[in-house]
Amino acid sequence: MNIGIIGSGRMGSGLGKIWSKRHRIYFSYSRDYAKLKALAHSCLDAQAATPAEAVAASEVVLLSAPWTTVADALREAGPMDGKVLIDCTNPLLPDLSGLSLGLTTSAAEEIAGMAPGAKVVKAFNTAFAEIYHGESRLFGSRRLTMFYCGDDHQAKATVVRLILETGLDPIDAGPLAAARYLEPLAMLMIQLGYGMDMGSNIGISLIHR
Template identity: 55%
Template sequence: MKIGIIGSGNVGGALGKIRGKNGHEIMFSSRNREKIKTMAEAIGKNACYGLPAEAARFADIVVLAVPWGQAKSALLSAGPLNGKILIDCTNPLKPDYSGLAVGGTTSAAEELAKLAPGASVVKAFHTTFAALMQSDSRMFGSTNPTGFYCGDDSAAKKVVADLIKETGLEPLDVGPLSYARYLEPMAMLMISLGFAQKMGTNIALKF
């Protein structure tokens, strides 16, 4: 499967590394060309890098893994995503991390879906810390953390569920894309526990 990753941060890097190890073809894209070059070279022959529009044309699945303040412009720079799966990994945090900039009557996922009307949008990979995804094992004893996801396209969700399982998480479909309104606050809780409450990033949710 061909996967285009928009974003050169910890989440995009972790997901690209896992996908590359599992035989998927990866294209990283970001404004930071030197960083994505290094990320691609670390994976090897299954990875390359380019502009967001190139990654979108290359991919069957586009992963958006950028800070919320860059999300809309990054998505628009990818161009049309007709017929593709768009995995939204963003968390709509306020600039000072004091809470969510979007929520209640809508969600980041729903707002991004408006910008990519031809794509099948699935919210996923936003409640698990990148450090945990990059670790040798996602196990806590004999338990796999839960990988929550939601979306409106059942076929797209099946594909994403397989990727979640491949990541070492236990997939849990929570419903339609509008349920991202509930998943995104869960991510805010994890960030608060990890950093404000100083529990660290080796924590995860299990349902």
């Protein structure tokens, strides 16, 4: 295939390099055209291009520009009719402190408002209840990750103890407002389990290397 890359930063260059082993890559949308050319030279089968050239030459387009430049990048790219457009953007705020759209609040924050004085910790919301009714929480030899977040350190320490006693692997996701990410993660699990018929014997494991 021919694959056009719009936005050739860390993400676009990394994926383009890997894909150039099997496909022809058109790197585009960098402030520095010489950099695009150097990048293309470092790949098996790639060339530098303008976004319009990259799109015109390709049946698949990767949109890997920063969210704030997406409208501009798409304008430069021109018509996309019939193209497969892979969107790997995230609408991050410039300081990476959150998403600039889609998220406004969370159940956890609403609950903190309804329960004044309580030290609210979000936890146990991203695994199916069925998992607590089985003999074991293990998936083969692997533990599920249980993310938690909250604004009170002592309360969080208590919850860590409960997560461990439940047979899960606790991971601190930060302040209570991080529930804005944990609640959609639960919704993703529900979408996979029920919407996509994967069932409830699935779970999230955060892996490291």
